[in-house]
Amino acid sequence: MIKNSPDMKVLENAIAGSNIVTKAILSALSTGCGLTGASRFENTHRNERPSTSTLAMMHYIPSDPRKDTNIGHQKHTDISSLTLLFSEEWGMQVRPPGAREFGFVEPRPGTAIVNVGDSLRFASGHTMQSCIHRVVPYDYSQHRYSIAYFLRAENDTMFTDSEGRNITAGQWHDEKFFAFTSPPELQALAPPSMILGGMVEEDEPAVAAQQAPVEAY
Numbered sequence: 001m002i003k004n005s006p007d008m009k010v011l012e013n014a015i016a017g018s019n020i021v022t023k024a025i026l027s028a029l030s031t032g033c034g035l036t037g038a039s040r041f042e043n044t045h046r047n048e049r050p051s052t053s054t055l056a057m058m059h060y061i062p063s064d065p066r067k068d069t070n071i072g073h074q075k076h077t078d079i080s081s082l083t084l085l086f087s088e089e090w091g092m093q094v095r096p097p098g099a100r101e102f103g104f105v106e107p108r109p110g111t112a113i114v115n116v117g118d119s120l121r122f123a124s125g126h127t128m129q130s131c132i133h134r135v136v137p138y139d140y141s142q143h144r145y146s147i148a149y150f151l152r153a154e155n156d157t158m159f160t161d162s163e164g165r166n167i168t169a170g171q172w173h174d175e176k177f178f179a180f181t182s183p184p185e186l187q188a189l190a191p192p193s194m195i196l197g198g199m200v201e202e203d204e205p206a207v208a209a210q211q212a213p214v215e216a217y
Contacts, residue, residue, distance in 0.1 A: 015055050018149030019047070022082045025114060026151070033124065041123055044169075045081065049154040052079075052173045060091065060144040063137050075102075077130035077197035078117035079176050080150035085113040087146035090138035095201070097129045104138065118176070118197035119152055119169055122159035130197040162198025163191045 023042055030040035037043075045051070075095070085092070092113065093102040105113055115131040135144075153159075155170030179190040187195070 011055070014147070015149070018055065018084050019053070019151065021112075022084050022114075022149065022151040025082060026120075029120075029128075033127075041081070041120065044123065044153045044157040045151060046154060049156075050170075051152050051154050052150075052170065053152045054150050056148045056150065058146045058148065060135060060137075060146075062141050062143060064140045075132055075134040076180070076195050077121075077132055077199060078115055078150065079119065079173050080115075080117035080152045081120040081123065082151045083113075083115040083117055083131075084149040084151070085115065085146060086148070087113075087144070089142060089144040089146075091135045091144050092146075093134050093136060095132040097199070102134065117150070117152075118161075118172065119157075119159065121197060122161060122172075123153065123157075126162070126198070130199050132196060132199050132201070161191070162193035165191075 023045065026041045026045060030042060035041065045053075087107050088109075090104055090107060092105045092107075094105055094115075095102045115133065116128050118130050121128050121130045135146075137144075152173065153169035155168060155173075157169040159167055159169065159172065161167050161172060175190065176194050179187050179194050
């Protein structure tokens, strides 16, 4: 619990620093894509405009997947444009485009994991690929902690999603977050590409991969 102003200052500095880092990466990606002027990605991520950018602190309790349910995070892509993830414990797995299996990402001291999310995939005309990932227990007896900063586009930024819909970043956030936190019967009412952001897994039929249930977020 945040109880005093020194704690708040630490939190504010963490948010500000994460914002600076992700904006620098976003700017470099704009340059790498040859974008100029208003078309650069950072021009839809202005600090003074409303967005759902957020810092999340997550705690995964000890769980044994052989007998426990609703553990970790099931496979999904992030709502964000970029995710900056800090964790000192194993558990993060990614599935690169074209890969058939998930693999653990080694937690290295002094480093962070950067994931591309749905908003940047949409903003790039689906050129950049959202990162399919999940969190699973690596040591059943271990508590796992992580901090993630989700850089998201301004709420009124327009995208074309994987269903071909014209949709705002704010609407995509609300719809996908609702799907994340809903039971499977309600997830089934969402557009079929929502949970994986339109990414198709190589060894599964497209519909089956897109409709994979998410039990926790």
